[in-house]
Amino acid sequence: MAKPKSSTKLAQIDTLSSTMKQKIQRHPYFLIWSFLALTSLLSILLSISFGSTHVTWSQWTGSLFQPHSLQHTIIFKLRLPRTICAFITGGLLALAGALMQTLFRNPLADPFILGISGGAAVMSLIAIMLGLAASHIALWAFVGSLFSIYLVMVLARVRKRGWSPLHLLLTGVVVATGWSAIISLILTISPDNYLHSMLFWLMGDLSYAKFAWWQPAVLIVSLIASLMLAKPLNVLAQGDLSARSLGIDTHKLNFILFIISSLLTSAAVSIAGTIGFVGLIVPHMLRLMVGSDHRIILPASVLLGGSLLTFADTLARTLVAPVQLPVGIVTAVIGVPSFLILLQRGYQK
Amino acid sequence: MTALTIQDLTITIEERTLVDQLSVEFLDSQVWGILGSNGAGKTTLLHTIAGLRKNQTGTIQLNNKDIFQIKAKRRAKKIGLLRQDGEFSFPSTVLETALIGRYPHQKNWFYDEEKDIEFAKQILEQVGLSQFEHRTVTNLSGGEKRKLMLAILLIQNPDIYLLDEPTNHLDMQQRVQMLARLTKLAQQQHKIVIMILHDIHLMSHFCDHIILFEEQGKIRTGKCQDILNKATLHRLFPIYMKENCINL
Numbered sequence: 001m002a003k004p005k006s007s008t009k010l011a012q013i014d015t016l017s018s019t020m021k022q023k024i025q026r027h028p029y030f031l032i033w034s035f036l037a038l039t040s041l042l043s044i045l046l047s048i049s050f051g052s053t054h055v056t057w058s059q060w061t062g063s064l065f066q067p068h069s070l071q072h073t074i075i076f077k078l079r080l081p082r083t084i085c086a087f088i089t090g091g092l093l094a095l096a097g098a099l100m101q102t103l104f105r106n107p108l109a110d111p112f113i114l115g116i117s118g119g120a121a122v123m124s125l126i127a128i129m130l131g132l133a134a135s136h137i138a139l140w141a142f143v144g145s146l147f148s149i150y151l152v153m154v155l156a157r158v159r160k161r162g163w164s165p166l167h168l169l170l171t172g173v174v175v176a177t178g179w180s181a182i183i184s185l186i187l188t189i190s191p192d193n194y195l196h197s198m199l200f201w202l203m204g205d206l207s208y209a210k211f212a213w214w215q216p217a218v219l220i221v222s223l224i225a226s227l228m229l230a231k232p233l234n235v236l237a238q239g240d241l242s243a244r245s246l247g248i249d250t251h252k253l254n255f256i257l258f259i260i261s262s263l264l265t266s267a268a269v270s271i272a273g274t275i276g277f278v279g280l281i282v283p284h285m286l287r288l289m290v291g292s293d294h295r296i297i298l299p300a301s302v303l304l305g306g307s308l309l310t311f312a313d314t315l316a317r318t319l320v321a322p323v324q325l326p327v328g329i330v331t332a333v334i335g336v337p338s339f340l341i342l343l344q345r346g347y348q349k
Numbered sequence: 350m351t352a353l354t355i356q357d358l359t360i361t362i363e364e365r366t367l368v369d370q371l372s373v374e375f376l377d378s379q380v381w382g383i384l385g386s387n388g389a390g391k392t393t394l395l396h397t398i399a400g401l402r403k404n405q406t407g408t409i410q411l412n413n414k415d416i417f418q419i420k421a422k423r424r425a426k427k428i429g430l431l432r433q434d435g436e437f438s439f440p441s442t443v444l445e446t447a448l449i450g451r452y453p454h455q456k457n458w459f460y461d462e463e464k465d466i467e468f469a470k471q472i473l474e475q476v477g478l479s480q481f482e483h484r485t486v487t488n489l490s491g492g493e494k495r496k497l498m499l500a501i502l503l504i505q506n507p508d509i510y511l512l513d514e515p516t517n518h519l520d521m522q523q524r525v526q527m528l529a530r531l532t533k534l535a536q537q538q539h540k541i542v543i544m545i546l547h548d549i550h551l552m553s554h555f556c557d558h559i560i561l562f563e564e565q566g567k568i569r570t571g572k573c574q575d576i577l578n579k580a581t582l583h584r585l586f587p588i589y590m591k592e593n594c595i596n597l
Binding site: 101105106107227228230231232234235237238239241242244245246247248249287288291292293295 | 399423424436438441442453455458459
């Protein structure tokens with residue numbers, strides 16, 4: 001009797017797997033979306049569950065019904081807002097990176113390539129030196145990054161020809177160098193007691209990140225706007241000349257890309273400082289895994305970028321708890337080897 | 350009936366006249382070859398005809414309408430360009446890349462319609478790339494990339510095909526196949542084909558009309574047999590003609 005039973009079971013599994021196969025073939029991105037949804041959920045759950053204070057599973061579930069308990073405060077007042085901030089910042093950076101890479105037709109472009117973070121850094125270091133509160137520092141950083149975008153935009157404009165990716169890139173690199181000189185100057189003349197916060201800000205840190213409604217709004221609006229441009233972006237990715245001969249106004253599209261990606265970077269920098277690698281690695285990883293269709297890459301970047309930064313922040317909070325590491329160090333430690341492995345595999349394919 | 354008319358076209362770049370007072374009419378089913386030395390201005394002329402360069406004097410009309418007055422996306426349905434270089438920056442798949450050719454025809458802002466995907470697959474099969482549909486473009490050979498570029502243009506399916514050295518990276522067999530396909534396209538589907546070639550043999554075999562770049566923007570146009578004669582070629586390409594026994 002056992003034999004037919006197991007063979008029926010095997011047949012069932014076989015039917016199930018063939019139905020799965022058909023489903024995957026019909027929807028080639030079924031696997032990637034399932035993977036990204038699971039990764040996002042897992043990263044958020046891990047971030048809420050772990051921290052310098054140990055919260056058991058029963059305390060965790062119990063805290064849902066006890067609004068005045070210590071666990072409730074830890075989870076809902078401290079960890080949840082920080083987790084959301086981490087996820088949004090990761091999403092902002094990865095989306096900005098994906099757009100910048102298309103703008104410069106270069107898979108190695110990252111959100112900080114135009115010196116936007118430099119302007120933000122200078123203003124926030126000044127705010128730290130003046131002893132302002134964290135929320136004020138974020139505002140100053142935002143103003144600094146907007147000023148930097150304006151500067152690049154004005155300086156990169158070539159008379160009669162408008163903006164070209166090459167001019168934007170060169171101007172951005174030079175402006176970034178200028179900002180880094182000013183940052184060094186501020187660090188040199190700052191009193192010692194401010195240096196710690198300044199260095200944390202420069203390496204990217206979510207400790208002082210405060211959740212605000214504009215943060216998800218910027219991410220969602222930018223994602224929708226860039227998804228509406230996804231098809232023209234697929235064409236633009238094949239080069240300026242091809243795009244123009246296929247009927248795309250590349251000057252206009254380049255400029256829109258510059259504005260959206262710069263604003264995304266500004267938003268990310270004002271939440272958590274300059275967190276490296278996420279904007280470079282996430283879109284690149286996705287391109288190696290699922291190709292370069294922007295209809296997939298852009299939303300997938302938001303989910304993977306969000307997950308990566310949330311996961312990195314959990315590690316930053318727990319690795320040497322109670323001491324908290326700047327999350328930028330963790331993103332580099334996770335990002336560099338995984339990027340190199342993927343790159344090797346990508347080239348071998 | 351498609352007609353592309355160029356009237357008194359002059360193109361000057363940094364005080365150097367590349368094209369001086371060119372007037373020519375291209376009619377459907379014609380295959381035109383553009384011949385000239387390096388840097389003569391062949392690519393610039395091709396880009397100007399494609400509507401991608403504005404700094405010139407004279408007029409270019411498509412069916413009696415100035416090409417610069419036609420909206421870019423609408424113009425892309427009529428005029429298509431195969432660019433000279435064929436490098437791809439991002440690792441997209443062959444099918445994804447081929448589908449960009451349908452962009453001027455697509456109405457849906459997000460999805461590709463089934464008929465467009467089918468058409469792209471059909472063209473990929475015709476150019477011999479169907480087995481590479483899911484391969485990454487950055488892993489294709491130089492010749493395969495060139496065939497993919499041609500496939501994009503065929504998928505765009507314009508009335509006027511402008512090709513900048515289409516046979517680059519192709520072996521002799523593939524070159525002849527590609528040019529035969531383009532000639533057939535012109536004859537059977539009444540398209541206009543205008544291409545820059547450096548091979549006089551291929552040009553005399555496949556093109557019925559020639560645009561010949563002589564010195565300092567002086568350009569001669571006409572039927573192949575009138576333009577590609579030994580005297581002219583010996584004057585313009587003396588070393589080549591001496592070393593190769595050209596039988597025209």
